Amino acid sequence: MGLLLVLFPQDNNTIADKSKLNFSFPSSSSVSKRSLFSKTQSTISICALLLFTTLLLFTLSTIPNPTLPTRRPPLLKPPKHHFxxxxxxxxxxxxxxxxxxLLICHVSDQTPLHDFRSFLRLLHRSSLTASTDVVFLFPSSSSSSKFAPVIIQENDAFSSLIHLHAQFNSTRWRQTPKSNFDPNRFLPKGNQFGEPLWGHKIRTNSSRPDSLSYGSVLSFDASELDPENSLAGFLDRTPLSLRRxxxxxxxxxxxxxxxxxxxxVDVRTVLILKDPxxxxxxxxxDSVFLFSKADKHNKKSQRAVQPAVVMGGARGVRRLANAVMVEIVRAATQHKKKKNSVSESVVLSQLVGSEFMLKNWNVNLVASTESIPEASSLGGHGHNSGSASTSFSDYVIIQRGLNDHDLNYVIKRQICSFVVDSSVYRDC
Incomplete structure (x- = not known):
């Protein structure tokens, strides 16, 4: 505004007063000079006004709007979140x-990435995902971000693997490539059509069966399914093994x-090789099947229950989850001074031993005396041993032991020994 005040005269009499100092009577030349001076001053004022307006508009346009997010280039835009x-x-x-x-796998923060990769790779190679949706339960959003890249990589590897085997079958080679992966398990069976439950609905021709049959892979955070952390008021800390x-x-x-x-299923404890x-x-x-927990030092007639694997009818598993939740609260209340001593294995074992509790929840429990075999008991699995790599295929599900440091190496070596299969995995 100060610029405008300098360029615009405050009074028109100023020009007239200046002319009176030089001439007592106006002549034609003086009049033309005054007219030229006035036009020049007006032109300069208009240019100055345009310049000021331009500078003002430029300044306003460069100030970021706090209410609107700045747009990123398309290449820097994060991938869309698929709920x-x-x-x-x-x-x-x-x-x-x-x-x-439905397979629900809980993954604690203490689960190593290589253990998670081995679990997921074997799960994809088993026949279970041909008829099952897979859900991973993570303790937090940061934990899900940590394991998400592994899920994406193994999904891509499975897709490449199954299409590669389908390509070999379509060419009708004289000899099928040697592999323990059977793509025929993923061929559609029966007349089950329609859209999957998860994700946005997509309009498709449901009357035409797909060429392959496999389930969805997804994850939830514990804070999404239990936003208030229901056990926080009863326990000093709530590990995922209890919060689940x-x-x-x-x-x-x-x-x-x-x-x-x-x-x-507990991802850190077991490995799935076939369809259990x-x-x-x-x-x-209403039925629920439980394995027993192998304990050589336990001489009691009632064996402890293995909480790493629980399976049964959807209604029975849901009712058992409610019963376990109530028993966890009961145990925490009875042991106020030892809140962190609550164990899911003890809670499940107490439920198994109490027929009255299970009848109240209408759960038909089948507690098997069979335990899940440990990998260390299946034979040598060191770097120089090959017996374990062949014995794994005879089991449906195995349990990681305390001294299975080389188990991931044996699994990778077994898979990478097949030429066709090794071409789809980066670490072979």
């Missing part, structure tokens, strides 16, 4: 059709009409 269910969870792979079975029982009722309640069988759900598919929806 799995009702604006919760993350969908990594959408299956080809709705599945009858508060997450199951929420998740299973929302999908109770979509699945017939459910399996709960064959034990419960012919049982009632």
């Amino acid at each position: 799995a269910l009702q604006r919760m969870g993350t969908l990594y792979r959408r299956g080809t059709k709705p599945m009858n079975d 029982w508060a997450c199951y009722p929420m998740l299973l309640g929302r999908v109770r009409r979509n699945f017939k069988h459910v399996m709960l 759900l064959g034990r419960v598919r012919n049982r009632t929806p």
